[in-house]
Amino acid sequence: MKKGYDLLNDPFLNKGTAFTMQEREKYGLVGILPPTVQSLDTQAEQVYKNVENKPNVTEKRHYLMNIFSRNRTLFFHVFKQHIAEFMPIVYDPGIAESIREYSEFFITPQNAAYLSIDHPEQMEQSIRNAAEGRDIDLIVVTDAEAILGIGDWGTNGVSISVGKLMVYTAAAGLDPARVLPVVLDAGTNRESLLNDPLYLGLHQKRIIDDRYYNFVDQFVKLVENMFPHLYLHFEDFGREHAANILNKYVDTYPVFNDDIEGTGIISLAGILGGLNISGEKLSDQTYMCFGAGTAGCGIAKRIYQEMLDQGLSEAEAKKKFYLVDRQGLLFDDMTDLTPEQKPFVRKRSEFDNADELTTLAAAVKAIHPTILVGTSTQSGAFTEEIVKEMASFTKRPIIFPLSNPTELAEAKAEDLIHWTDGRALVATGIPSQPVTYKGVTYEIGQANNALIYPGLGLGVIASGAKLLTDRMISVAAHSIGGIVDPAQPGAAVLPPVTQLDRFSETVASAVAAEAKKEGLNRNDVSDPDECVKKYKWEPKYK
Ligand SMILES: NC(=O)c1ccc[n+]([C@@H]2O[C@H](COP(=O)([O-])OP(=O)(O)OC[C@H]3O[C@@H](n4cnc5c(N)ncnc54)[C@H](O)[C@@H]3O)[C@@H](O)[C@H]2O)c1
Ligand SMILES: O=C(O)C[C@H](O)C(=O)O
Ligand SMILES: [Mn+2]
8 A cells, every 4th residue: 555655656546635634644645735635626627727828739748748647537537528629739749749859858757668679688577667566458569660650769659659548548448557558669760869868768770680579579478478368559660560560469469550450440430431421332432542651551451351341352352452652653563562562553554654653643643543541651742733633533532641740741631622622521640620611611530540449449458359350340440430420511521539438439339249249258248338338447536
C-alpha cells in the first residue's frame, strides 16, 4: 500500500486535492496537500478552463500531458468529455511536435519502457520495472523508424506509443493501469538527432541486420510470456520491417499493426460510407493508391479482400488496383518492388504509353480512377489539375488524402470540395472543419486509424481472443456503417469523432462476437455487449 509522496507520485492512484480527509489520515497525506478537498468534477472543470485559456496548442498539450503524468483518472475524465477537441492537441497532429521536441522537453518517462538494442540482457528487467507489478493487457510498441509521415525519430518516438494508448483509454475505456507504452531503440538514421547532444536515445545508426530481428523477436516472446493474454499493437515501424514483423507473428499471437491493418479498416469503412452516399457498388470502382508503402499497401490489401468477400474472383479484383509510388505507376518489371506491392503491379502491355506513366497526373489521366487514396507524405500532391481530371469522368470521386500530420496531407478537404463542385466524397487523416459550399455544409470524415483501433482492441481484449483474424478485421470495418445518414446533404463518409466512445463499443461487440464465432475467445462472450461493457474502465476515483 503506497503512502505519502509515493502515493501522490503514482499517476494510477493519485487523486490530488480529491483525497478526502479520511484518506489523508489513512495514507499519510495530512499537511502535504492544500486543505480544501475537491471533487473530480471540480478538478475537471478547472483543468478544462485552464486548457481553454492557454494561448496555443503547444501550451495546451504541455499542460494536459502534465496532468496525464500526475493523475490519469483526472486526465481521462476531462479527455473523455472533450474527445473531439482534445484529440488534435494530445494526438495527431499535435503529437508530431511532441515527438520532435521530446528530448528537449523531457520531464518524466510517463511509465513507458525504453528498450535498448545494445542491452538485450536488460529487457526483462526493464519491462518489469515499467509495469511495476501491474498486469498488462495491451502494449503499443514502436521502433520509431517511420513516425506518421515525419520519419525516423529514434527514442523520441516513444510519444507515439503513449499517444496511441491515450486514445485507447479515452475512446474505448481500456484501463490505463493495464497498458504499457514501449519504444525499441535500435538507433536512428536522423543526422540531426545523432549530432544533438541533448538527444536522449542511442547515438548510433540503426542496426538493420539479424540483430534487429532478434531484438524484436526477443521482445515479442518475452512480453507474450510475461503477460499471457496480451494484445500487442505495432506502430510506425519502417516500410522494410512493418509487414515482415506482422506476418511473422500474426498466426501465433494476438498482434496488430495499426498502419497496415488499422488504416486498412478505417479506409474501407470510409469507402463503404462513400459508396453508401453515392449508391454505387465497390465492384464497379477503380482504385488508385498514391504512396504504396506500409499504409498504402495495407489499405489496398483490405479493399481487395473486401472485393473477394463480395464475390469477385482474384483475377477480377486485381484488375481494379493501380499503385503509384516514387517510380510512378508500378509495373511488374521493376526491380525495387516490395513484397506488399507485388500483388498489385501492372503489365506495361496494358498501356500504349506505359513509359510515360511516371507521375500521378499521367497515371490518373490514363487510368481514370474512381477512388484515390494518398499515403505518400507528399504535401499537396493531389493538385487542382489532377482532381479536376479525376472528377471529369467520375460523378462522385472518392478522394482520401491520408498523410499526417497536417502539413503533409495530399490535399485540403476544402479544396477538394471546391474543385469538384461539391461532388468529391472526402476523408482526411487529420481532423478537418466542415466545408460550406453553395449552401451545403459538407462534414468531413476523419479516416484516421484512431477511429477504429480502440474499439478493435477492446473487442480483442474483452473477449480474450487468441488471435486477431481477417474476419475480425472485416467485421470491424463493417460495424461502423449505419451511423451516418447518407441521405443528409453533405453527409460524411465516416461517423464523427464526437461519437467515438459510443461507436468504439459497437466495434468492440462485433469483434468479440466474431472471436467467439471462430472459437478464439478465452473469456465468456455469451453476450458480446455485456462482455465489452464489463471490461470498460471508467475515469472515476476508487
Ligand atoms: N490516416 C491514417 O490513419 C494513416 C495511417 C497510417 C499512415 N498514414 C500516413 O500515411 C503516410 C505514409 O505512411 P507509411 O507508414 O505508409 O509510410 P511508408 O514510408 O511506408 O510509405 C510511404 C510511401 O510513399 C512513397 N513516396 C514517397 N515519396 C513519394 C512521391 N514523391 N511520390 C509517390 N510516392 C512517394 C514511398 O516510397 C513509400 O512507399 C504518412 O504521412 C502517415 O502519416 C495515415
Ligand atoms: O498516428 C496517426 O495519426 C495515424 C497513423 O497511424 C499514422 O502513422 O499517420
Ligand atoms: Mn502510425
